[in-house]
Amino acid sequence: MVASPPVSSVKAKKWDLSLGSVWNTVVWLMLLNFSAKIVNTTAKGYLREQQEKELAALENNRARE
Secondary structure, rough: OOOOOOOOOOOOOOOOOOOOHHHHHHHHHHHHHHHHHHHHHHHHHHHHHHHHHHEEEEEHHHHHH
16 A cells, blocks of 8 residues: 655644743843843943033032022
8 A cells, every 4th residue: 555645744833932932032021121121221220320410510610609
């Protein structure tokens, strides 16, 4: 007996979802969020410091007048 050839040679790609891959994705998203928050907080602190220096300089110029 000879097996008949398949009708189509196209195979459907299966999603290889497992608990481990879902967990790794969640962990990576949390790490990226944490990193973004650190950068954002650092930028806000730097901006606040620059604004305080500018405000102090303006107050010194105002006091001299």
